[in-house]
Amino acid sequence: SLVDPNDSSFAIGLCPEDQNPLFITDELGCTLDTFYILEMFDEPEIEIDYTPDSVYIQNPTVSFTYENLSSDSIEIVNVSWDFGDGSKSNIPYPTHLYLAVETYNGFFKYTTDDGCSDSIPFIVDVREVELKVPNVFTPNGDGINDFFEIKNLDSYISNELAIYNR
Numbered sequence: 001s002l003v004d005p006n007d008s009s010f011a012i013g014l015c016p017e018d019q020n021p022l023f024i025t026d027e028l029g030c031t032l033d034t035f036y037i038l039e040m041f042d043e044p045e046i047e048i049d050y051t052p053d054s055v056y057i058q059n060p061t062v063s064f065t066y067e068n069l070s071s072d073s074i075e076i077v078n079v080s081w082d083f084g085d086g087s088k089s090n091i092p093y094p095t096h097l098y099l100a101v102e103t104y105n106g107f108f109k110y111t112t113d114d115g116c117s118d119s120i121p122f123i124v125d126v127r128e129v130e131l132k133v134p135n136v137f138t139p140n141g142d143g144i145n146d147f148f149e150i151k152n153l154d155s156y157i158s159n160e161l162a163i164y165n166r
Contacts, residue, residue, distance in 0.1 A: 041114045044070040048108045048120055056129045056152075060098040066108055075113040082107040084124065098126045 019035040048066045055062055068076050081089045083096045084104030098104065104126065109119040129152045137148040153159055 041112070041116050042070070042074060043116070043118065044068055044074040044076065044110075044112060046070075046076070046108070046110065046120060048122055050122070050124065055098065055124055055126045057098070057101045057126055058129050060126055061095060062098065062124060063093070063095045064108075065093050066110075076110050077113050078111040080109045082109065098124065101126050101128050 019037060022032070022034050022036050024032040046066055046068055048064070050062050050064045052059075052062070064081055066079065068074070079090070079092050081091075081094055081096075083089070083098075084106035085098060085100075085102075087096060089096070104124045106122050106124060107119045108122065109117065111117045131153065132151045134145065134148060134150075137145045139146050148163075150161070
């Protein structure tokens with residue numbers, strides 16, 4: 001019977017460093033009966049990160065990094081980033097600008113020096129910021145409304161404040 005080479009169950013029961021049988025029959029009925037040795041490669045341990053870890057649409061620029069914790073034994077030779085919004089980058093440590101409030105499912109893809117490829121998923125949740133702007137402050141030292149502070153203002157890319165005396 002024919003085996004679909006994309007069927008992951010096909011590899012079940014194969015033993016590394018042992019002789020594994022291989023039988024191939026073409027449509028003319030010719031058969032190849034041989035053995036092969038399965039070679040196993042180690043997977044690298046990779047850690048990905050992005051900053052800031054809380055992303056707001058008012059400041060939607062995110063910096064991405066990765067660290068190969070197995071660099072002493074497995075070299076990463078190629079990387080790419082899929083940011084989950086249709087944008088991609090082949091820069092190892094990119095910066096990306098998100099344009100909408102949404103949850104983005106991205107992927108960090110890599111290839112090792114032995115030709116193995118894999119991907120690591122990540123999620124960036126871009127949210128809206130709610131500012132709390134006080135309408136009064138009384139700097140009289142009584143501990144109530146002594147300071148004028150706009151909470152979450154640091155989540156905006158830029159801002160300007162003007163205070164007028166009536």
